[in-house]
Amino acid sequence: MPSIVIAQGGGPTAVINQTLCGAILAARRHDPSLQILGARYGVRGLTADNVVDLTAVPEADLHRLGNTPNSALGSTRDKPDPDTCSDILAALDRLDARAFVYIGGNDTAGTLELLRQQSSGPCHFVHAPKTIDNDLMENDHVPGFISAAAFVANALVSIDLDFRAMPGIHVAIVMGRHAGFLTAAAAGWQQSPDDAPHLIYTPEQPFSIPRFLDEVDAVYARLGRCIVSMSEGVQDEMGRPLTEALAGGAVERDAHGNLQLTGGDLGMEIQKALKSRFRKARARVDTLGYLPRGYIGVIDETDRKEAFAAGEFAAQSALTGSGSVVLHYDGDRIEPRLVPLERVAGKTRHMPDDFFAGSSAVSAEGRGYFRRLLPTRPDIFLPFV
Amino acid sequence: MPSIVIAQGGGPTAVINQTLCGAILAARRHDPSLQILGARYGVRGLTADNVVDLTAVPEADLHRLGNTPNSALGSTRDKPDPDTCSDILAALDRLDARAFVYIGGNDTAGTLELLRQQSSGPCHFVHAPKTIDNDLMENDHVPGFISAAAFVANALVSIDLDFRAMPGIHVAIVMGRHAGFLTAAAAGWQQSPDDAPHLIYTPEQPFSIPRFLDEVDAVYARLGRCIVSMSEGVQDEMGRPLTEALAGGAVERDAHGNLQLTGGDLGMEIQKALKSRFRKARARVDTLGYLPRGYIGVIDETDRKEAFAAGEFAAQSALTGSGSVVLHYDGDRIEPRLVPLERVAGKTRHMPDDFFAGSSAVSAEGRGYFRRLLPTRPDIFLPFV
Structure with a gap:
């Protein structure tokens, strides 16, 4: 039959x-x-x-x-x-x-x-x-991405509110091996430059810890808080994933040759760097990990x-x-x-260049794309902080 | 006036x-x-x-x-x-x-x-x-707890579904300094012993890494997956927080003398322990961190x-x-x-003894308490895995 x-x-x-x-x-x-x-x-x-x-x-x-x-x-x-x-x-x-x-x-x-x-x-x-990951060629966006993006956007709005109540620095480590769409998605809900995520680090843009610390410093000095969205797959100037650099090359790959990243290693390194630079600030790194990809x-x-x-x-x-x-x-x-x-087979779609405004921010073009996909941002009314 | x-x-x-x-x-x-x-x-x-x-x-x-x-x-x-x-x-x-x-x-x-x-x-x-934390004396439960508990319960149900599709071990590190209510809350949605969280570790029960690994081993052998909910504040047999033991005493405390825990350190230690015991299994540790406490x-x-x-x-x-x-x-x-x-002032309510069934599981009594508080579990229908 x-x-x-x-x-x-x-x-x-x-x-x-x-x-x-x-x-x-x-x-x-x-x-x-x-x-x-x-x-x-x-x-x-x-x-x-x-x-x-x-x-x-x-x-x-x-x-x-x-x-x-x-x-x-x-x-x-x-x-x-x-x-x-x-x-x-x-x-x-x-x-x-x-x-x-x-x-x-x-x-x-x-x-x-x-x-x-x-x-x-x-x-x-x-x-x-x-x-x-939203990383399939030929697609405007991919089924599964919007729900994951909504999870992350809700997370970053909520963490931002948390840190408006008490100052500090928060870094959310978000899944994303080669493409930063999920990490950057929350930018679609930004209504002012003071809205989180204040800094966005994706695999498409070179990442360095000293520059990251300087950028956090500037936001923290201005707002009393700094909310960061960072891809697990951020790479150094040489295009080498930071997690790989941290592990000294002793990393796992799956059958497709994909690096098995764990946000934990990156998170600990970022936590250490923040602690050494901002001794008195509340600084916290959380790995969203598996949560965004199938949150019921x-x-x-x-x-x-x-x-x-x-x-x-x-x-x-x-x-x-x-x-x-x-x-x-x-x-x-x-x-x-x-x-x-x-x-589509075996190819990776990256965030287009015009979605970026520098190495740690999303452009108006990029924000427009994510805003078109995301559901309406929940109403937020906090006139006193 | x-x-x-x-x-x-x-x-x-x-x-x-x-x-x-x-x-x-x-x-x-x-x-x-x-x-x-x-x-x-x-x-x-x-x-x-x-x-x-x-x-x-x-x-x-x-x-x-x-x-x-x-x-x-x-x-x-x-x-x-x-x-x-x-x-x-x-x-x-x-x-x-x-x-x-x-x-x-x-x-x-x-x-x-x-x-x-x-x-x-x-x-x-x-x-x-x-x-x-739900840790106020004299209260049946405390405003703020149910929403946080619902976040965690949704997370653990979702992670469980993820690992039904592909085998592995997942540990979610959950906020909770002295009281395990939030870590244990997802037990309220368990309908069978195969439902996550399969193992629950709270500050109320002594924790040891070797016993933890043995318990994970048993669940993983039985189900092909093991979903763990673990408090940031788990303590060794001496009542010493594991994070404090890991940090060699070099920890921060706030003005109230509360230990400043970071789930990251604990997470890395757990990740390392899992990797050394289960070399071939997918093993992942995520810190839910700030997410449960104000997720919009x-x-x-x-x-x-x-x-x-x-x-x-x-x-x-x-x-x-x-x-x-x-x-x-x-x-x-x-x-x-x-x-x-x-x-109420300065006192901490812990999970009652009769909420536990051994050191890593919640009793029927405990499940009943959490079930009474949680919203209805979302419908789940997966007849093939």
């Missing part, structure tokens, strides 16, 4: 299951003869024969599942070598797969492109986008809908060809389109 | 301004002849003559202010010595204060008790409770109302006498009552 196979790869997001839900419902609608199968733990589920039948899951259950954050089918960071690719293709063949929809980031798209190149069968390969308390409604629509479009497209679903913005509306996999 | 003075002390919460709002509106209602003054940055505002007139702030503005997290008047951790107490009392005298309502935790209550003892004037001293994205409605009611009751009580407002639970309803300041 012909089938469509769906899987999820990479780190989870708050809305990745909306995409799964949308894909299942669209597959049912567009070709009721297809069996709908879910591979558990990404492509691992195919080689390990760990597949669940989703054909008859009631629609109400699918919507409940869609509203639950984090990969419902399980995920993986495995990068298949050519042998494993053969095994995966053989499994797809055994399942009589006409389409394989893989929900994930640029590494997931890379896996699909490998499979597509090696495949000689009738199966189409479609990538449905998700990532909190802050799921954005637009993000939910776009993730669902991306899943629908992926399943529908997969009936006729291969490619990567991207969210296109025409200046007015967001709509999904299909582009060749190679334009 | 006779006045009532209001101030805020200690760390902020998500709903501390509801208490301010309630106090102002109740003062207006119960004695319209009173001038209503706000001391900025706690008692510091009195000695520094930094006082704002709140008498005529429009009610709509007060409600907006009430909905904004974190101390609207500013805060302080100063502990006044007898000389400073004299200065504060002289300032209250100059302001013709009939009542001083100070919103804060047990240190704030302690400051009020000092003032009350030293005062010979007509001013009443009333403490309105707030703290995310997660403000609990019950908490909001109780904080407002505590403020109303404080201002009303202050017209006739001194004391500490506490939230009393009669088995059915929560209602505010006034108790002598000395029963």
Whole structure:
């Protein structure tokens, strides 16, 4: 019986299951003869024969599942070598797969492109986008990003209020290996230069601790507080991640060659530097870590809908060809389109140069982008501090 | 002109301004002849003559202010010595204060008790409770706690979902100097022993790293994941905070003698210990830090109302006498009552023994308490992992 196979790869997001839900419902609608199968733990589920039948899951259950954050089918960071690719293709063949929809980031798209190149069968390969990093080429933004960005923006507004009540310095370390979108997103809620984040450090701009301390000093002297948003992946002038420099090269990488960053090391270094420069100030570093990427308390409604629509479009497209679903913005509306996999696979989108105003601030252009995506900032009324 | 003075002390919460709002509106209602003054940055505002007139702030503005997290008047951790107490009392005298309502935790209550003892004037001293630590004696729970607990519970449910999708170990370091309520609160949402937090470490129970690693090992072997909630203030068998042991005694204390903990140091030590024991597992430590205490994205409605009611009751009580407002639970309803300041001042409420089941788990009794306070757990539906 012909089938469509769906899987999820990479780190989870708050809305990745909306995409799964949308894909299942669209597959049912567009070709009721297809069996709908879910591979558990990404492509691992195919080689390990760990597949669940989703054909008859009631629609109400699918919507409940869609509203639950984090990969419902399980995920993986495995990068298949050519042998494993053969095994995966053989499994797809055994399942009589006409389409394989893989929900994930640029590494997931890379896996699909490998499979597509090696495949000689009738199966189409479609990538449905998700990532909190917002680093997929060809996309205006990526499902999963808005909810994560809203979490971070809420965090930085709240920390700012905290430090308006009692002076001090706060650094939030935010996930982001190569792209600073998530770290910079809170700039979309800035209404005055006094609003946090006062300083923003992303992997796109060179970072140095002495300059960082000078910049904190200037803000702290002016406002009595300084709220900083810093990417885990900040890099020195040589383009070397600070965490790698700190670890003296003894770092872990995953199967895709991605550095396994821990915000903790960077955080401790930053804490030490702040303590040595600002002996009397309250200075605190927190690692937001995993919180932004699937926080059930802050799921954005637009993000939910776009993730669902991306899943629908992926399943529908997969009936006729291969490619990567991207969210296109025409200046007015967001709509999904299909582009060749190679334009997304394994590539990283960075924050554009014109989103920056110097090495530690976001430009009006950048703020406008994030403001367009973020939900409305909560009302804040503090006339006395 | 006779006045009532209001101030805020200690760390902020998500709903501390509801208490301010309630106090102002109740003062207006119960004695319209009173001038209503706000001391900025706690008692510091009195000695520094930094006082704002709140008498005529429009009610709509007060409600907006009430909905904004974190101390609207500013805060302080100063502990006044007898000389400073004299200065504060002289300032209250100059302001013709009939009542001083100070919103804060047990240190704030302690400051009020000092003032009350030293005062010979007509001013009443009333403490309105707030703290995310939930560590005030005589209270069923304290305004500010429920919102913070909801933040942490949402965090741990979300992290649990994250690790159901990909195996690993996660430790969240949660604020809590002496009392483990906030660290343990997420237990209120556990529906089965497989639900996070799988291990809970609070200051009330002795902590040792080797035992911690053994316990993580057992959970990880059983479930393929282990989600841990750990207080910044965990202590060794000798009752010594682990952070203090790590720092070799070189720690900071505030004016009240409270240890200035940073979750980062503890986090790094835990990360190191996990890495040496579980070489191949994904192991991650994040410090939630300041996030739970005033997160604008997660403000609990019950908490909001109780904080407002505590403020109303404080201002009303202050017209006739001194004391500490506490939230009393009669088995059915929560209602505010006034108790002598000395029963709350400077004292710490710990989690009761019967809230624990061993040194790393919460009992059914404890879970019931947290479940009663927390909002309903979000729906989670993940049939495949």
